[in-house]
Amino acid sequence: MIIWLASYPKSGNTWLRMFLKSYFQKPGTEFKLEGSVLDDFKTHNGFPDLNILKHLKIDFNIFTEIVRNWETIQDYINLNNRTNFVKTHNSMCTIGPYKFTNNRNTKGGIYLVRDPRDVLISYSNHTGYDYETTFEHMCSSINYETTSTGDKDKTFHKSLMGSWSDHYNSWKRYKSSKILIIKYEDMINNTYNTFKKIINYLNEIDDLKINEEKLSNAIKQTKFDKLQKIEKEQGFSEKKGGELFFRKGQSGSWKNELSTNLINKVERVFYKEMKELGYI
Numbered sequence: 001m002i003i004w005l006a007s008y009p010k011s012g013n014t015w016l017r018m019f020l021k022s023y024f025q026k027p028g029t030e031f032k033l034e035g036s037v038l039d040d041f042k043t044h045n046g047f048p049d050l051n052i053l054k055h056l057k058i059d060f061n062i063f064t065e066i067v068r069n070w071e072t073i074q075d076y077i078n079l080n081n082r083t084n085f086v087k088t089h090n091s092m093c094t095i096g097p098y099k100f101t102n103n104r105n106t107k108g109g110i111y112l113v114r115d116p117r118d119v120l121i122s123y124s125n126h127t128g129y130d131y132e133t134t135f136e137h138m139c140s141s142i143n144y145e146t147t148s149t150g151d152k153d154k155t156f157h158k159s160l161m162g163s164w165s166d167h168y169n170s171w172k173r174y175k176s177s178k179i180l181i182i183k184y185e186d187m188i189n190n191t192y193n194t195f196k197k198i199i200n201y202l203n204e205i206d207d208l209k210i211n212e213e214k215l216s217n218a219i220k221q222t223k224f225d226k227l228q229k230i231e232k233e234q235g236f237s238e239k240k241g242g243e244l245f246f247r248k249g250q251s252g253s254w255k256n257e258l259s260t261n262l263i264n265k266v267e268r269v270f271y272k273e274m275k276e277l278g279y280i
Contacts, residue, residue, distance in 0.1 A: 001107035016198070020085060063144070111181045121257050141163050
């Protein structure tokens with residue numbers, strides 16, 4: 001069954017995936033950003049995966065065809081009868097009669113949330129859009145994640161994200177299985193306890209053995225400066241615009257990088273959720 005690694009873009013999802021990859025890695029194995037290193041850690045870099053869409057002959061150029069086949073794609077992933085960690089930026093939404101997932105396919109999920117003022121900066125750097133344009137995307141309920149088809153410059157709509165608040169609320173309200181909500185800022189400021197909370201959650205829903213040595217080692221291997229160093233040396237396929245995918249790994253950059261006018265806009269539009277999460 002699937003355990004979702006879900007977030008709005010640039011909220012720590014890939015960092016979490018690297019941590020889990022390191023945790024499951026066999027002792028003495030060199031840690032790399034790309035590729036799966038274990039038989040017992042099956043991860044999908046993004047849902048839906050382009051290779052699976054092609055294999056199932058789903059017309060991914062028509063988003064409604066992806067939606068209509070959400071369940072089929074997840075059934076296919078789960079044919080291996082094991083736990084599959086699947087990264088997604090999709091909201092936990094229902095479009096027409098089609099739900100994003102169901103309790104037959106989903107065992108649980110870890111949802112990462114980040115201060116939208118910092119998301120705006122990091123997402124802007126990632127996509128190459130300016131701050132104002134990025135903010136407009138973050139406010140839109142009709143906001144898609146696009147990705148390459150592998151054919152020159154062609155792209156397709158991969159996920160419906162919606163606005164930053166739409167996204168957070170959709171996963172928070174999902175009740176069919178337990179969702180663990182983790183703040184990106186806690187990953188930075190209270191690293192050990194936050195990642196241990198994640199392992200404890202996986203122990204609860206998936207009987208994952210808790211190993212303190214592996215936990216500490218995984219935290220060390222996936223410190224942001226180490227991920228940056230590996231990316232500089234080996235590259236990283238998830239990088240789009242900007243200098244690095246693992247750019248800073250900080251919180252509070254918005255204080256120095258965003259205009260007062262834009263800060264006020266973000267706080268006004270997302271006030272309810274930011275207040276709830278302790279960001280304001």
